Amino acid sequence: MPKLPNHEEANSTALRGDPAEQLAETRRETAWVGSFPSATAPPSQRMKVLMADDNEVTRLLLNAQLTGWGLDVIAAKDGKQAWDLFLEHTPPLVLTDWVMPGIDGLELVRRIRAHASEHYVYVVLLTSKSEKQDLVAAMDAGADDFLVKSCDNQELRVRLREGARILRLEQKLAEKNREIRDAQAALIQSEKLVSLGQLAAGMAHEINNPVAYVANNLAVLNRDVSSVMEILDAYRGQIDQLRLVDPEAADKLIELEQSHDLSWIQENVTPTFVSSLNGLKRVRDIVHDLREFARLDEADSDTVAIGDMVRSTVAVLQHLISEKEIAVTVVDEKNPSIECRPAALNQVLHNILINAIQACGMRDRVEIRVDENDGAVSVDIRDSGSGICDKDLPRIFEPFFTTREVGRGKGLGLSHCYGVIQDHGGTIVVKSKLGIGTTVRIELPKQRRSQATEDCK
Amino acid sequence: MNASTSEPPSILLVDDEPEILHSLKGLLRREFTLHTAETGQQALQILRQVSIQVIMTDQRMPQMTGAQLLGQARAISPDTIRILFTGYADIKAVVDAVNEGQVYRYLTKPWDPDELVEILTSATLEHQRRKQLQAILQTARGLCERMLQSDLVGGVQDEVTKLNDQIQQINEV
Numbered sequence: 001m002p003k004l005p006n007h008e009e010a011n012s013t014a015l016r017g018d019p020a021e022q023l024a025e026t027r028r029e030t031a032w033v034g035s036f037p038s039a040t041a042p043p044s045q046r047m048k049v050l051m052a053d054d055n056e057v058t059r060l061l062l063n064a065q066l067t068g069w070g071l072d073v074i075a076a077k078d079g080k081q082a083w084d085l086f087l088e089h090t091p092p093l094v095l096t097d098w099v100m101p102g103i104d105g106l107e108l109v110r111r112i113r114a115h116a117s118e119h120y121v122y123v124v125l126l127t128s129k130s131e132k133q134d135l136v137a138a139m140d141a142g143a144d145d146f147l148v149k150s151c152d153n154q155e156l157r158v159r160l161r162e163g164a165r166i167l168r169l170e171q172k173l174a175e176k177n178r179e180i181r182d183a184q185a186a187l188i189q190s191e192k193l194v195s196l197g198q199l200a201a202g203m204a205h206e207i208n209n210p211v212a213y214v215a216n217n218l219a220v221l222n223r224d225v226s227s228v229m230e231i232l233d234a235y236r237g238q239i240d241q242l243r244l245v246d247p248e249a250a251d252k253l254i255e256l257e258q259s260h261d262l263s264w265i266q267e268n269v270t271p272t273f274v275s276s277l278n279g280l281k282r283v284r285d286i287v288h289d290l291r292e293f294a295r296l297d298e299a300d301s302d303t304v305a306i307g308d309m310v311r312s313t314v315a316v317l318q319h320l321i322s323e324k325e326i327a328v329t330v331v332d333e334k335n336p337s338i339e340c341r342p343a344a345l346n347q348v349l350h351n352i353l354i355n356a357i358q359a360c361g362m363r364d365r366v367e368i369r370v371d372e373n374d375g376a377v378s379v380d381i382r383d384s385g386s387g388i389c390d391k392d393l394p395r396i397f398e399p400f401f402t403t404r405e406v407g408r409g410k411g412l413g414l415s416h417c418y419g420v421i422q423d424h425g426g427t428i429v430v431k432s433k434l435g436i437g438t439t440v441r442i443e444l445p446k447q448r449r450s451q452a453t454e455d456c457k
Numbered sequence: 458m459n460a461s462t463s464e465p466p467s468i469l470l471v472d473d474e475p476e477i478l479h480s481l482k483g484l485l486r487r488e489f490t491l492h493t494a495e496t497g498q499q500a501l502q503i504l505r506q507v508s509i510q511v512i513m514t515d516q517r518m519p520q521m522t523g524a525q526l527l528g529q530a531r532a533i534s535p536d537t538i539r540i541l542f543t544g545y546a547d548i549k550a551v552v553d554a555v556n557e558g559q560v561y562r563y564l565t566k567p568w569d570p571d572e573l574v575e576i577l578t579s580a581t582l583e584h585q586r587r588k589q590l591q592a593i594l595q596t597a598r599g600l601c602e603r604m605l606q607s608d609l610v611g612g613v614q615d616e617v618t619k620l621n622d623q624i625q626q627i628n629e630v
Binding site: 205208209210211212213215216217219220221224280284 | 474476477479480481483484517566567568570571573
């Protein structure tokens with residue numbers, strides 16, 4: 001955005017009348033106009049100004065001037081209309097006459113100040129009153145500036161320019177505040193992650209031991225039961241011999257075999273053991289994935305193949321993927337290794353993939369593409385899900401922003417991702433079309449910057 | 458080297474969890490003579506009293522870790538083959554133990570029963586091999602002494618050939 005000329009220069013342009021100077025003034029004016037989004041920009045991108053005056057001629061004049069300076073003018077013929085238009089358009093800049101029938105300029109200012117706007121509203125009161133106490137009254141009501149009619153149009157211009165400058169500063173301040181909130185939220189999240197990692201480590205160990213001996217016991221039982229069956233078969237082979245000596249005992253044995261359905265038992269003992277062992281193998285794999293995912297055995301900073309990381313994240317989320325029968329493809333012919341904090345990066349991939357899966361309907365697709373070029377790697381996660389609407393898209397990295405119903409999402413996921421990727425010296429960009437799908441692109445340098453490595457220590 | 462004709466090889470299992478020891482007994486009771494201990498101290502006591510071919514210990518135990526136990530076991534019974542088995546979180550301890558030469562193999566929990574039997578069997582064979590090599594070296598030392606004492610080099614030629622055959626045979630196992 002072009003910079004504003006400084007005060008002195010702007011003021012000096014208001015005082016002379018020679019043609020060459022006129023031309024120079026026009027240039028400067030254009031330069032100044034550029035400080036509002038350019039005069040040639042479509043109205044939607046220009047700074048909006050609400051202008052209220054009950055005098056039609058003044059209104060027309062002001063409208064022409066303001067439009068000429070590249071502002072998007074909303075004109076109101078009285079205070080009532082001004083208030084309605086304000087609520088409808090929430091312009092950042094308001095230029096209003098004081099004396100108007102119905103709601104006057106002072107009342108309008110008070111209402112604007114009482115109204116909780118998303119951004120600051122800069123109000124200039126335009127009036128024929130010129131006493132000092134009038135100025136005090138106007139400023140007390142909440143006006144930012146006070147201009148006596150009929151002022152020089154250059155004076156109006158510079159006063160409005162001041163307004164725009166203050167609005168921009170206010171906007172920057174809001175941005176900085178947001179950054180601070182981001183950082184704070186990311187900090188809270190990373191502390192949570194640490195304790196989660198410790199929990200996972202403890203669990204992996206605690207689950208492992210019982211799984212180990214239960215699996216072993218099953219193998220032992222399978223073998224021992226097979227032995228018992230072998231012995232049993234040997235006894236059964238002797239049943240005819242037994243019948244010769246004690247027919248009643250032989251019948252009792254046959255009856256016992258039948259009441260317990262021995263043939264079923266013999267057929268099913270081994271399959272039952274095999275099925276139980278398979279189940280335990282799954283538990284073992286889950287523990288393994290959990291451990292891979294939390295990178296329990298690794299140092300804070302490490303060199304890791306990004307494709308492997310993607311695959312282990314997909315494995316952890318397999319249950320969600322299967323639920324919706326989503327076709328997930330991982331393209332990682334290039335599987336570059338990068339220096340990173342693996343646990344944090346895994347969490348990022350996990351969050352983004354969960355978002356992609358949640359955006360998907362039944363049998364949608366998710367494609368994850370790993371690539372590398374010039375010392376950087378990229379991961380694109382593309383889904384064919386519901387997409388993000390234009391209104392929400394600019395806000396998705398804000399902490400606590402969530403579209404899920406209250407209680408379902410904390411709204412910290414993407415802001416945390418943003419923090420982690422920034423910490424790695426990378427970028428994260430989200431493109432989305434409602435109804436078409438979303439692509440998240442992460443780019444990371446292969447080598448972490450020394451600053452980040454220091455932080456890590 | 459026919460193990461079935463002689464006494465089954467002795468194995469010492471060490472784990473602070475009795476369930477694990479019980480389960481392992483069930484798996485290994487047929488192929489091996491089993492001794493079990495729930496602490497490192499108990500295990501060292503057994504090592505001093507009984508000849509043990511293979512010791513297998515859990516890494517994570519209170520008081521004495523598996524790696525510490527194997528370090529001391531090596532001092533008491535240098536020929537015993539040492540195996541460490543561990544949960545996931547102890548990889549660093551295993552790497553250290555392996556690098557210090559205290560460990561023949563390591564296993565992760567949960568283990569595969571067939572694989573465990575296989576590893577223990579190969580460990581006992583390794584033990585046997587080492588023992589036999591030692592015996593042969595002992596004989597060779599004796600021979601050398603006899604050669605030094607007499608000039609009858611030709612008389613020991615046959616015995617040297619026989620020893621060479623034996624070494625080859627052992628290495629084929």
